Structure formats: C-alpha cells, structure tokens
Amino acid sequence: GDSVTQMEGPVTLSEEAFLTINCTYTATGYPSLFWYVQYPGEGLQLLLKATKADDKGSNKGFEATYRKETTSFHLEKGSVQVSDSAVYFCALSEVGSGGGADGLTFGKGTHLIIQP
Amino acid sequence: DTEVTQTPKHLVMGMTNKKSLKCEQHMGHRAMYWYKQKAKKPPELMFVYSYEKLSINESVPSRFSPECPNSSLLNLHLHALQPEDSALYLCASSRPGGETQYFGPGTRLLVL
8 A cells, every 4th residue: 555654743843944854755656746834733734745756845935856767746935934843744546446546545644843 | 616614613522422523615626525633743634525425434432423415515423432533623625626625713612
C-alpha cells in the first residue's frame, strides 16, 4: 500500500533560519503530493501541492519539488518566522479503485518550533 | 472560495447521548470525507462519499453513522460513544478522482 515517511521532530529553529522537512513516499501509481499545515487548535490548511514529476509547489515562501526519481517531496523555506510554528503533514493521494475518490495518506507530521 | 464549515466547534457528550456533527461546502465538490484525528497524530480516514453515495467505510464502528443528504452537506451521527472516541473530527471535500482535499476547522469532541 501507499505510505509517506517524514521526519517527526520536534524541529526547533531560530527565526530567519533555513528550513528543510524531508518527506519520502511509496505509491503504486502516480500520486499527487501535498503539504498541509495545522496550527494549534485548528484544522488542516493546504500549504502547497504538486501533481506530477518535476512540478514545484510554492506558497508563503515555502517550496517543494516532486522528485519521482527519489520519491521525495521535501519542504523548504529560506527564512522562517515565529508564525511558522505549527505541525506540517506531507500527504499523497491517488485515484481510488474504480476511478473514484480516496482518502489522503499522511505522514506522521513534523512539529516545527521557531524561536525568536 | 475554498471554505468548508463544520458545526459545532466543540462538543461534550455522555456515553448515552445522541449527537450529530455537520459539515457544509459550496465549492461544487462531489466527494466528501470524514477523518478522525487524535492528539499528536495524523488524521485517519473514516468515510468517503462520492456523488452522495458511501464509497469507502474504513471499518468504523457502527456507533458512527454518516449521512450525505445532498451534494453540499455531510453529517456524522454519534450514538453510544466511548471515551476513546474523544478526538478532533475533520471534514474535507474535493472533486472526485484524487484531487486536492480542503479541510474544515474540525469539531473537537469530548466523550465523558
């Protein structure tokens, strides 16, 4: 079955540091890849996505590139802020059997803490 | 607009109560989902509705009963829950076929 592996953390960085959160996946077909962010006490917000190999998703200074050859989708940001403190989930989706909708497969989540 | 709304935000119920969670979206999405999330864990899929029909049930106990009355609404009926069912319940919607899922803010449920 499909699976997603990501570093769990917590990851603690100082403000303005460079961020990388690693994510690798296994899938039977050609999945779409996502990063979701969850702030304390809230639901999941879509941060960025990529639907095919070599696509780069970007949003709010975050970037991730769909690398089929290494089955990876690492999240990066050049200069983090205290407001980026949250839990980040890497996820994939594939078309379900019969062509219908299917649930997301999530990594375990990475708790990011940014200190001033 | 990519908004999914959920009510109530918080719910406390006893083990003999019956309650319902509600989810609504107006993005024209024809796939809707219920997930359960325990603290410090990723969401776990419970149910998928596609074109208002239940297409996936991840072996969820019968004390959870989903309902999709129309293409915009999704309910989760709760009855005789256990304390271990306390969690954040998240609703999501998407176009069918592996498309991006948009999540609501969740209902935080406490079962006493």
